[in-house]
Amino acid sequence: xxxxxxxxxxxxxxxxxDAYVDAGHEVVVVDDxxxxxxxNLNPKAxxxxxxxxxxxxxxxxxxxxxxxxxxHAAQINVRTSVEDPVKDARINIIGSxxxxxxxxxxxxxxxxxxxxxxxxxxxxxxxxxxEEFPIRPESPYGISKATFERxxxxxxxxxxxxYVILRYGNVYGPRQIAKSEAGVISIFINQIINREVCAxxxxxxxxxxxxxxxxxxxxxxxxxxxxxxxYNIGTGIETSVxxxxxxxxxxxxxxxxxRNEKPRAGxxxxxxxxxxxxxxxxxxxxxxxxxxxxxxxxxxFNRRNEQDQLSKS
Numbered sequence: 182x183x184x185x186x187x188x189x190x191x192x193x194x195x196x197x198x199d200a201y202v203d204a205g206h207e208v209v210v211v212d213d214x215x216x217x218x219x220x221n222l223n224p225k226a227x228x229x230x231x232x233x234x235x236x237x238x239x240x241x242x243x244x245x246x247x248x249x250x251x252x253h254a255a256q257i258n259v260r261t262s263v264e265d266p267v268k269d270a271r272i273n274i275i276g277s278x279x280x281x282x283x284x285x286x287x288x289x290x291x292x293x294x295x296x297x298x299x300x301x302x303x304x305x306x307x308x309x310x311x312e313e314f315p316i317r318p319e320s321p322y323g324i325s326k327a328t329f330e331r332x333x334x335x336x337x338x339x340x341x342x343x344y345v346i347l348r349y350g351n352v353y354g355p356r357q358i359a360k361s362e363a364g365v366i367s368i369f370i371n372q373i374i375n376r377e378v379c380a381x382x383x384x385x386x387x388x389x390x391x392x393x394x395x396x397x398x399x400x401x402x403x404x405x406x407x408x409x410x411x412y413n414i415g416t417g418i419e420t421s422v423x424x425x426x427x428x429x430x431x432x433x434x435x436x437x438x439x440r441n442e443k444p445r446a447g448x449x450x451x452x453x454x455x456x457x458x459x460x461x462x463x464x465x466x467x468x469x470x471x472x473x474x475x476x477x478x479x480x481x482f483n484r485r486n487e488q489d490q491l492s493k494s
Contacts, residue, residue, distance in 0.1 A: 182206050182207070182248040182249055182405070183206070183207045183208075183209070183245060183246065183247050183248050183249075184201050184206050184207070184208050184209070184247065184248065184249040184250075184251060184405075185208075185209050185210075185211060185241075185242075185245070185247045185249070185250045185251065186198045186201065186208055186209070186210050186211070186226075186251045186253065187210075187211045187212070187233055187250070187251070187252045187253055187254035187280065188211075188212055188217060188252075188253035188254035188255065189208070189210030189211065189212050189217070189221075189222065189223075189226065189228075189253070190210065190212040190214060190217030190218055190219055190221045190222050190228075191212065191216060191217040191218075191221070191253060191254070191358075192221075192352075192354075192356045192357045192358055192364075192394070193253055193295065193349075193352055193394060193397060193398075194210075194212075194217075194251070194253035194254070194295075195217070195221035195222065195223070195356060196354075196355075196356065196394050196395070196397075196398045197251060197253065197398050197401045197402075198210055198222075198223045198226050199223050199398075200398045200399075200401065200402050201251075201402070202223050202225045202226060204402065207227075208223070208225070208226040208227070209226065209227045209228075209229065209241075209245055209247070210222060210223075210226045210227065210228050210229070211229050211231055211233065211238070211241070211254065212228070212230065212254065213230060213231060213232040213233075213254075214230055216257075216358060218356075221356055229241060232276070233254050233272070233276035233277070233279055233280055234271065234272070234275060234276045234279055238279055238280065238283055239283050239286075242283040242284070242286070242287045242289070243287060246287065247284070247287070247289050248289065248290050248291070249289065249290060249291050249292075249293065249405060250280060250284050250289055250291070250292045250293065251293045251295075251401060251404075252277060252280055252292065252293065252294050252295060253295045254272075254276070255272060255273050255277075255295070255326075256268060256269045256272040256273055256322070256325075257322070258322070259300065259320045259322045259323075259445070259447045259448060260445055260446070260447070261322075262320055262321035262322035262325065262447070263320060263321060263446050263447045266321040269321050269322055269325050270321070270325055272325075273322070273325035273326060273329060274325050274328055274329055274332075277294075277329045277332075278329070278332060280292075281329075281332065281333060281336060281337075282336075284342050285336060285337065285340055285342050288341045288342065289342050290341070290342065290343070291342065291343055291344065291345065291405070291409075292333065292337065292342055292343075292344045292345075293344070293345045293346075293347065293401065293404050293405075294329065294330070294333060294344065294345070294346045294347070295347055295349060296326045296327075296329075296330055296346050296347060296348045296349070296411075297322070297323060297326045297348065297349060298310065298348030298349055298350055298390070298413050298414065298415055298452070298454045299349065299350055299351055299389060299390070299449070299452050299454075300318055300319075300320055300322055300323030300326060300449065301316050301318050301323050301326050301327040301330070301348060302314050302315070302316065302317060302318075302452075303316075303317035303318050303319045303323065303449060304317070304319065304449055304450060304451070305317075308419065308451065308452075308453045309390075309415075309417040309453040309454055309455035310413065310452070310453065310454050310455055311413070311455045311457075311458070312348070312411050312412065312413055312455075312458055316330075319447060319449060320446075320447030320448075321447070322447070323447075330346055330411070333346065343409040344409055345404040345407055345409055345410065345411075345412070346410070346411040346412070347397075347400055347401070347404060347412055347414045348411065348412065348413050348414060348415075348454065349392065349397060349414050349415070350389065350390030350391060350392040350413075350414065350415030350416065350452065350453075350454050351365070351389040351390060351391045351392065351452075352391075352392055352393075352394055352397050353366040353367065353391055353392075353393065353394065353474065353475070353478060354393050354394030354395065354474060354477070354478050354481075355394065355477070355478055355481035355482075356394075356481075357394070357478070359371035359482075365389075365422060365425065366391065366425060366475060366478060367478065367482065368380075369425060369426065369429060369437075370429070370478060370479050370482045371482060373429065373433055373437055374482060374483060374486050378438045378439060378440050379426065379437060379438065379439040379440075380439070380440060380442050381422055381423070381426075381439055381440065381441050381442065382422075382441075382442050382443065382444055382445050382448070383422075383441070383442075383443070383444035383445075383448075384441065385421060385422040385423035385426075385441065386421050386422070386423065386450075387421065387422060387448065387449075387450045387451065388419035388420060388421045388450070388451045388452060388453065389419070389420060389422075389452050390415040390416055390417065390418060390419065390420075390452050390453045390454050391416070391418075391420055391425075391471055391474075392414060392415050392416055392467055393467070393469035393471075393473075393474035393477075395468075395469060395474075396414075396467045396468055396469055397414055399465060399468075400412070400414045400459065400463070400465050403463050403464065403465050404463070407462065407463045408462050408463070410458075410462065412456075412458055412459040412462070412463060412465075413454035413455055413456050413458065413459060414454070414456065414459060414465070415453065415454030415455075415456050415467070416453075416454070416456065416467045416471075417453055417454060417455050417456055417457075418453060418471070419451060419452070419453040420471060425475070426439060428471060428472050428475055429475060429479070432472075432475060432476050432479050433479070
């Protein structure tokens with residue numbers, strides 16, 4: 182199949198691109214490189230450096246006749262969405278609509294959308310969260326993801342294009358951007374490697390559902406042929422920020438210094454996604470334990486740091 186992957190030089194989508202290429206698909210990557218790294222680009226993928234809001238996207242769709250769109254390009258920072266909601270909406274709503282509009286006009290078979298199970302539900306009354314829980318986002322980022330979900334469900338109804346929406350937990354793993362607030366595990370690892378103090382926002386008791394990137398990639402591979410619908414992609418397990426440091430200590434093999442800072446606006450306090458629907462209808466389940474995934478991620482960042490040091494010497 183011919184697949185368009187947006188954000189394919191970024192953290193998750195570059196891994197998805199690799200999997201699609203390895204499976205024998207023809208992959209076209211679109212990325213404006215605002216946060217993505219060209220080093221992540223699979224050499225067998227065709228690359229176009231273009232913003233998803235660019236009118237040139239339309240020409241690309243007409244020329245390539247994609248079977249699948251896998252849409253990961255996004256503004257992913259909750260804090261940025263609070264400080265600049267117009268930017269967040271321009272990318273996550275208008276840019277996404279530009280892609281969906283072209284997919285519908287060109288009869289793309291399927292639109293796969295990377296949504297955010299960590300934000301669209303807000304603060305629910307019980308856990309773990311199922312797909313039937315109310316959508317109550319508490320940040321502009323969550324609003325933009327939930328809004329585009331509604332656009333897909335309405336605009337794709339009774340059209341040749343169907344959709345799969347994957348609501349991710351907190352994805353972590355190799356290639357994650359350590360500068361993004363969404364990647365607390367990579368942030369901590371980067372701070373540890375650089376002998377810096379790990380910053381904990383709030384008291385550290387806030388929980389997230391951490392899901393390893395390889396498991397998320399598997400969900401994206403299955404989504405190519407899965408039943409259309411909305412699926413939580415998480416583990417169903419709550420892990421606090423303080424717990425992350427406890428897991429990291431034996432992996433690092435030394436004490437980790439940390440400090441508490443004021444909580445961040447728009448941040449939910451608890452999150453855990455029930456993945457049973459994905460297990461039943463997609464035959465997907467998380468296979469990587471948190472300790473195993475964190476250790477693999479630490480080794481990746483440590484190797485990269487050693488390579489950077491050698492290149493400078």
